[in-house]
Amino acid sequence: MAQQRVYVIQFTTVHTRNDTRIRLKEVTTLADRLDARVSLFVQDGLGDEEVGEGLFDIRDTGARPGGRLKRMTLGAWRMYRAVRAARPQVAHFHDPELIPVGLALKLSGIKLVYDVHEDLPRQIMGKPYIKPFMRRLVSTAAALAERAADRCFDGILPATPAIAEHFKSRHVALVQNFPILGELMAAAEEPLTNRPANFAFVGGITEIRGISEMIDAIAQVDHPEARLDLVGTFSPQKLRDAMTASPGWERVIEHGWADRPTVAALLGQVRAGLVLYLPSPNHIAAQPNKLFEYMSAGLPVIASDFPLWRKIVEGAGCGLLVNPEDPQAIAQAMDWMLRNPAEAEAMGQRGRAAVQSTYNWSKEAETLVAFYCDELGVPLKQIH
Template identity: 40%
Template sequence: MKYKVTHLTSAHPRYDIRIFLKMCSSLAKENYLVNLVVADGEGDEVCSEVNIFDTGVKAKGRIERMTKTVNRVYEKAKELDSDIYHLHDPELIPIGVRLKKLGKVVIFDAHEDLPKQLKSKPYLNVFFRKTLPVVFSLYEQFVFRKFDALIGATSSITNKLKKINSNSFTVNNYPILGELSSASSTTWDVRANEVCYLGGIAEIRGIKQVIASLAETPNIKLNLAGRFSEKHVEEEVKSWEVWNQVNELGFINREEAAKVLGRSKAGVVTFHDYPNHIDAQPNKMFEYMSAGLPIITSNFPMWKDVVEGNNCGICVDPMDSHAIAEAVNYIINNPKEAELMGSNALAAIKHKYNWSVEEQTLFKLYKELL
């Protein structure tokens, strides 16, 4: 008999890397009957042996998403009558409580430390940025005790969760081995004098400093893939003279991402010093590494442990565009050392930072809960 497990998301895209590509796909290969409930209006489908159920049109705003969308997700979850429910968004926590009352096994997956994240939300005023983290922390302490297990996407998140619920585990968001292997196989001498930034584009993710650094790297291009989350930031940087050094690619799929990584000589991830960034492990950092790229990262302690511990890149002050430019120029002007950094990055992925290691924690937890 196959056990039925259902992953729930009201905010993430259906092909989300952590939820669909890693967790759901791995569980399906492990012989679970896997459902994924989404809310994007793109219809139901079966993909990679995962049954995707769409609860309707994507919400027009946060309020609608946290009310109507959440209710639709709950109704579909109840209809699917599964052995395990795995929740991926904070607004779904009340659903978890309701499912527990029905006698279901419930896991909450904390992708972020939400109280810390709320402190840096640009749409919140100063009052709410101070009060909401406190309120949500108290809410977590009350509710998370009721769940069967908690998962943290980093060890720092899990350490906090363990104080609330001892049945807490870390499942890091490390890349899938071989997924970007075509990029890592590109020899250094045929790569262009280009660096890349892939992922969500925002001011607090350092995009203004990255683009400003191009003024000191006149012969180097930036491959920029992703969508701007703030219109005013997009308009500002596009008005700068150095914008002509940017290859704007927009949103790209995984195959296109591999091609971009394969022609670049470094990957940049210089998030600003916000509470939720310091203890984060951004996908893009490890994906750059899995493509055999040296990485230029913020000088946060956790990130320095990865970069300097594996000699696979350069850590900089994310607020200093000059420091970013110096790092880029060093990598471009020292090809042998840069290639060694890239090789070290790939070796670290193969031996430590990969999904095949992390999925074992997921499998073990599911077996213990059933």
């Protein structure tokens, strides 16, 4: 009698089914490399989906409940029931609010993996929707929840070295969120000197990620044709309303959300990528995914001058560092990029070389697969 294949479920109630780390990197890698059935459980109301002619499937557990509290209670309960009913051998989740769900699933004999995208205790200290006097208490509660996860779960996969420092068990594997090689390389890249005077920001558009400062900066750039390409959605929507009233908005090109091929094409037509997150405890110690994605696309970067970011940018020689709270300094960096296209292009090429040699997903994929094989006992596919 043939042995039943291992069943692996990754699940999230917060992220979309197209999340880059979850779907494009981790789920695809595991489905491709392991001798296991792999599913991604989401909560978006878009229905079930089969990917890659049976490579893996996406299960929709229903539309996400409106509001944070309902998502964390009703949404979590619905996800718990769906995963438990599916009876996987391994369940791998991506949202800290699902730690209680993970603990409950662990009681059913399922091996649990917690994928830690953010430094949660530090992130909470900068959350605007949490009253300042409550942040320390909530941050401490989050740290205690992560300590329980560290003790009880079969695997912890932090996305950065700073996050990894919070976890002490032997079941920790650092899986960094570096770009997939070639993914953001445009089919037809124009030399920087032939491109319009445009700068790109890709990702969720929020106040803490410096949107106000970027719009103020683009208004101050000397070049009359300078433009800011925004690729992503505003959160909250009222932030967009405030930004459209800004004098710099007339220089903004708003694209909304875009898929990866569209992002790659756009990055092949701009002069530099912007990663100008404002200083917060979570940002200062974070490795911003967008920084590496711009480098992968061969773009020079204009980035916040945080110690870790400085080490990456100066180490690769791939861009300029500025005070993210100073629109004039940001504008001066943009002007420099436009006035020095040859050196800007060289910066972009050095950044791409650094991604090709060091900051790429292929190395992280090996860590992920080895963890599943060695720690969780999931076999590799046999190559005949």
